[in-house]
Amino acid sequence: MQSLDNKVVVVTGASRGIGAAIVKEFAKEGANVVLAARDRARLAESAAQSGLTRGRFHIVTADITRRSGMKKIVSQTIRKFGRIDIFVNNAGVGVHKSILETSEKEYDGMYDTNMKGVFLSFLEVIPIMKKQKGGQIINISSAAGLRGEPMIAVYASTKAALNALSEGVAREVRNDGIKISVLAPASVATDFAYNFTGEKKPNRASKAKKKLTVDEVAQAVVAMAKDNPNAWTSLSVLRPLSVK
Numbered sequence: 001m002q003s004l005d006n007k008v009v010v011v012t013g014a015s016r017g018i019g020a021a022i023v024k025e026f027a028k029e030g031a032n033v034v035l036a037a038r039d040r041a042r043l044a045e046s047a048a049q050s051g052l053t054r055g056r057f058h059i060v061t062a063d064i065t066r067r068s069g070m071k072k073i074v075s076q077t078i079r080k081f082g083r084i085d086i087f088v089n090n091a092g093v094g095v096h097k098s099i100l101e102t103s104e105k106e107y108d109g110m111y112d113t114n115m116k117g118v119f120l121s122f123l124e125v126i127p128i129m130k131k132q133k134g135g136q137i138i139n140i141s142s143a144a145g146l147r148g149e150p151m152i153a154v155y156a157s158t159k160a161a162l163n164a165l166s167e168g169v170a171r172e173v174r175n176d177g178i179k180i181s182v183l184a185p186a187s188v189a190t191d192f193a194y195n196f197t198g199e200k201k202p203n204r205a206s207k208a209k210k211k212l213t214v215d216e217v218a219q220a221v222v223a224m225a226k227d228n229p230n231a232w233t234s235l236s237v238l239r240p241l242s243v244k
């Protein structure tokens with residue numbers, strides 16, 4: 001197991017939900033964290049709740065669907081911390097609709113965020129990790145991407161495409177000491193999941209138990225980052241044990 005003490009970690013979609021939990025989990029390990037998303041106020045709140053002290057975090061407001069947004073995240077990270085050890089592509093969007101109700105705009109939004117955003121991160125981050133002779137990119141996919149799902153068919157297809165993109169690129173760069181890993185969680189108790197499915201958010205935590213918690217997902221991300229340096233987890237599927 002590798003120590004994450006003083007490592008430099010970038011988390012996209014760090015303003016809420018799973019991303020905010022990932023920031024907290026890396027903070028506990030002693031890492032420095034760059035928090036990226038579009039909403040500055042929510043990023044500041046996420047940083048404040050993470051326990052990261054001044055100097056150990058940096059906030060970047062950026063739209064990851066644009067090359068300029070990705071360049072901003074990467075250049076500010078290098079300026080502040082000098083390197084990138086772990087880059088977590090967590091930002092993602094989804095629309096819960098039948099295929100005939102899904103608009104072209106919604107289709108483009110899901111592909112631009114869930115796929116193009118990750119592609120842009122590869123273009124900007126891999127050259128830096130090649131120079132460093134190492135690093136890890138962790139992509140948050142979804143168990144829905146393992147096979148098609150009704151009402152979220154386009155969303156699931158973005159995650160299936162993400163899995164294939166990640167596996168292919170991972171095999172291009174593994175000999176440069178760069179790991180590209182995918183974590184595919186089943187449904188997680190975030191506003192995203194409830195807005196997405198239209199399910200009513202339960203009042204009691206016990207009722208939410210059939211979904212994963214954001215902390216369970218964040219712990220799995222950190223476990224991937226702590227893997228033996230000579231071993232690479234390519235794809236890991238995370239599900240709740242009990243679905244009662």
Ligand SMILES: NC(=O)c1ccc[n+]([C@@H]2O[C@H](COP(=O)([O-])OP(=O)(O)OC[C@H]3O[C@@H](n4cnc5c(N)ncnc54)[C@H](OP(=O)(O)O)[C@@H]3O)[C@@H](O)[C@H]2O)c1
Binds near residue numbers: 017018039
């Ligand atoms: N919740 C689930 O059930 C579940 C299950 C499996 C996988 N996932 C995946 O887990 C990831 C996080 O999901 P979540 O449930 O935490 O969602 P969430 O609560 O809606 O958070 C999404 C995050 O992505 C950011 N984001 C969205 N579009 C962006 C853009 N263009 N540029 C920069 N940041 C952007 C949002 O920040 P701003 O709005 O501030 O930009 C926010 O921080 C997603 O990739 C999702 O597909 C979720």
